Amino acid sequence: MLLSHGTNIRWLTGFGGSLGWVVIGPDRFALITDGRYGERAAADLAESRLDAELIVRTSRPELAEAVTATASGPASVLAEAEHLSHAAWGDLAEQFPIEPAGGVVESLRRVKDAGELARMTLAADIADRTLVEVAPMLDHRPTEADVRTELEYRMRRNGADGPSYDTIVASGPQNAARPHHNTGDRTIGEGDTVIIDVGALVDGYHSDMTRTFVVGAADARQNEIYDVVRDAQAAGLSAVRSGVAAADVDAACRAVFRHAGLEDWFIHGTGHGVGLDIHEDPFSSPVSTAELLVGDVVTVEPGLYRDGFGGVRIEDLVAVTATGCELLTHLSKDAPCLPSLPTT
Amino acid sequence: MLLSHGTNIRWLTGFGGSLGWVVIGPDRFALITDGRYGERAAADLAESRLDAELIVRTSRPELAEAVTATASGPASVLAEAEHLSHAAWGDLAEQFPIEPAGGVVESLRRVKDAGELARMTLAADIADRTLVEVAPMLDHRPTEADVRTELEYRMRRNGADGPSYDTIVASGPQNAARPHHNTGDRTIGEGDTVIIDVGALVDGYHSDMTRTFVVGAADARQNEIYDVVRDAQAAGLSAVRSGVAAADVDAACRAVFRHAGLEDWFIHGTGHGVGLDIHEDPFSSPVSTAELLVGDVVTVEPGLYRDGFGGVRIEDLVAVTATGCELLTHLSKDAPCLPSLPTT
Numbered sequence: 231m232l233l234s235h236g237t238n239i240r241w242l243t244g245f246g247g248s249l250g251w252v253v254i255g256p257d258r259f260a261l262i263t264d265g266r267y268g269e270r271a272a273a274d275l276a277e278s279r280l281d282a283e284l285i286v287r288t289s290r291p292e293l294a295e296a297v298t299a300t301a302s303g304p305a306s307v308l309a310e311a312e313h314l315s316h317a318a319w320g321d322l323a324e325q326f327p328i329e330p331a332g333g334v335v336e337s338l339r340r341v342k343d344a345g346e347l348a349r350m351t352l353a354a355d356i357a358d359r360t361l362v363e364v365a366p367m368l369d370h371r372p373t374e375a376d377v378r379t380e381l382e383y384r385m386r387r388n389g390a391d392g393p394s395y396d397t398i399v400a401s402g403p404q405n406a407a408r409p410h411h412n413t414g415d416r417t418i419g420e421g422d423t424v425i426i427d428v429g430a431l432v433d434g435y436h437s438d439m440t441r442t443f444v445v446g447a448a449d450a451r452q453n454e455i456y457d458v459v460r461d462a463q464a465a466g467l468s469a470v471r472s473g474v475a476a477a478d479v480d481a482a483c484r485a486v487f488r489h490a491g492l493e494d495w496f497i498h499g500t501g502h503g504v505g506l507d508i509h510e511d512p513f514s515s516p517v518s519t520a521e522l523l524v525g526d527v528v529t530v531e532p533g534l535y536r537d538g539f540g541g542v543r544i545e546d547l548v549a550v551t552a553t554g555c556e557l558l559t560h561l562s563k564d565a566p567c568l569p570s571l572p573t574t
Numbered sequence: 575m576l577l578s579h580g581t582n583i584r585w586l587t588g589f590g591g592s593l594g595w596v597v598i599g600p601d602r603f604a605l606i607t608d609g610r611y612g613e614r615a616a617a618d619l620a621e622s623r624l625d626a627e628l629i630v631r632t633s634r635p636e637l638a639e640a641v642t643a644t645a646s647g648p649a650s651v652l653a654e655a656e657h658l659s660h661a662a663w664g665d666l667a668e669q670f671p672i673e674p675a676g677g678v679v680e681s682l683r684r685v686k687d688a689g690e691l692a693r694m695t696l697a698a699d700i701a702d703r704t705l706v707e708v709a710p711m712l713d714h715r716p717t718e719a720d721v722r723t724e725l726e727y728r729m730r731r732n733g734a735d736g737p738s739y740d741t742i743v744a745s746g747p748q749n750a751a752r753p754h755h756n757t758g759d760r761t762i763g764e765g766d767t768v769i770i771d772v773g774a775l776v777d778g779y780h781s782d783m784t785r786t787f788v789v790g791a792a793d794a795r796q797n798e799i800y801d802v803v804r805d806a807q808a809a810g811l812s813a814v815r816s817g818v819a820a821a822d823v824d825a826a827c828r829a830v831f832r833h834a835g836l837e838d839w840f841i842h843g844t845g846h847g848v849g850l851d852i853h854e855d856p857f858s859s860p861v862s863t864a865e866l867l868v869g870d871v872v873t874v875e876p877g878l879y880r881d882g883f884g885g886v887r888i889e890d891l892v893a894v895t896a897t898g899c900e901l902l903t904h905l906s907k908d909a910p911c912l913p914s915l916p917t918t
Contacts, residue, residue, distance in 0.1 A: 265841040269752040288841060291861060316663035317655040384726040408613040412590055497609040497632060568899055
């Protein structure tokens with residue numbers, strides 16, 4: 231098997247550089263990388279549980295030769311068809327018989343062990359604490375970008391290796407109506423709904439959460455929409471436990487929206503797995519086929535969006551258990567006001 | 575032609591979301607994306623010079639259907655074999671005849687126009703000013719991560735949309751010896767070589783530069799190595815002009831290192847193109863086949879690395895002209911001390 235996907239390589243070897251290959255054979259377990267990463271790969275491997283051989287080559291052509299030489303053998307080679315470009319696949323196929331590996335490493339790393347859960351718990355906690363620190367600035371007419379910049383800066387000061395993804399700060403009647411709004415220069419003011427979707431990165435592991443605020447006092451319509459999303463999110467959380475179809479978690483949220491006559495305001499799926507990748511299996515949407523397992527870490531993040539109104543999304547990160555789930559996100563979410571530390 | 579690569583789509587349409595497809599046919603120019611990005615895509619397209627049709631689908635299967643329906647026609651479809659996964663390529667190949675497009679959009683966007691150069695000039699200027707602000711903290715025993723965090727925070731406060739890439743702060747006898755060191759918790763102290771590789775992002779366009787410092791007074795060996803790198807970098811810059819082989823720029827740096835008996839301390843190529851991607855054509859290494867063109871924006875970044883010594887790298891971002899190059903990076907680089915604004 232020849233692996234090229236960064237997070238799969240990291241999970242297997244601890245190597246966190248951006249260019250590497252791993253070869254796994256009957257009598258071979260090798261990490262192959264280029265000269266820029268040689269020292270770092272040696273250090274990362276030294277901290278790993280597994281004992282991989284390290285092969286370092288200076289130039290790209292020499293690197294390609296080392297991959298070919300190490301992976302070649304009598305049998306065919308399994309490679310990552312989902313992650314390798316069609317062109318790179320074609321280059322390898324000229325060297326040896328090659329077949330899709332399927333998501334074999336993704337399957338192995340989907341369920342998190344205690345060490346992984348500890349990192350993700352810390353990441354979620356840093357995001358919680360940082361949002362509590364930063365949210366009060368919403369009252370002082372910052373731009374979306376100002377809030378984003380403070381969140382990402384303070385998450386690092388609070389111990390994160392960085393943001394888990396590009397922090398989303400989406401405010402007001404138009405921007406908050408876009409689930410993946412590009413945080414921009416809009417000034418946040420009185421009466422705005424403000425969606426803040428923020429996570430921290432700890433040792434390669436991500437957290438992910440969303441809270442929605444109303445600056446000043448929420449009006450009746452804002453409270454009404456907020457309450458529907460809060461109820462839908464609670465219904466989603468209640469549906470989570472091992473053995474449940476991921477599609478049923480989505481259906482639980484969607485049923486609350488349908489009951490409120492707002493189903494067409496919900497324009498994305500309910501959640502996704504989180505780990506070394508910010509989006510990984512299992513995904514939760516109407517077309518999901520996955521079943522939840524003990525140790526899955528997933529988001530539950532229903533939302534309602536409408537141009538002219540803005541939007542509301544509430545997202546928690548949870549670890550699936552045999553009887554339900556354990557919340558990794560602990561910020562309050564009862565009402566669209568400034569958050570406080572754990573009330574859940 | 576069916577395009578899937580984010581920066582190619584951004585260059586063609588202005589759309590900056592992470593999931594989109596562009597179809598270009600005899601009578602069709604369409605951007606296809608999913609419901610999460612619908613509003614944003616409409617806004618991005620409205621600001622674009624080109625008049626693309628926008629197709630939004632809510633679910634992934636519907637999105638795939640729209641791509642197939644829009645791209646299908648009598649002739650075969652050109653797609654991006656370098657960027658599309660082998661699995662995605664296979665899915666499309668079941669729908670219609672498909673062939674590699676080659677890097678046709680990359681070729682079109684390699685040479686920068688005045689608007690692109692203006693963004694990159696601003697990005698380089700923000701990185702310059704920010705490094706001048708932050709470098710004095712090197713004297714106060716920060717960790718590498720502290721310096722990285724301040725640089726990324728202040729670049730944003732100075733007008734950047736974000737860092738251009740993960741800022742590298744590599745210090746001391748081991749870490750600075752790794753060209754792609756993962757900025758960490760090491761405390762920077764007296765006598766360390768410190769390599770800072772930092773760039774800013776402005777409207778999708780990247781800057782890229784590196785300066786090397788010695789904390790306190792540099793010793794004789796540090797000054798000697800620094801001077802060799804400075805001379806190699808000057809030789810590289812002198813070699814840059816349109817019509818020159820990119821490999822010759824690399825050779826110019828390498829000759830200085832060889833003359834100093836230090837060629838084996840140089841363990842990467844001399845540079846790369848920069849634009850919407852941080853690494854793009856033309857690359858400059860011994861095996862490069864590219865020829866420089868007026869309007870290429872490239873780095874010139876030789877370095878020397880040795881475990882136990884640390885490292886020195888000096889990198890400028892330059893725009894290629896008919897007679898040489900225009901520096902976008904203006905920080906001083908004469909000696910390994912704290913920088914002041916422009917001396918070049």
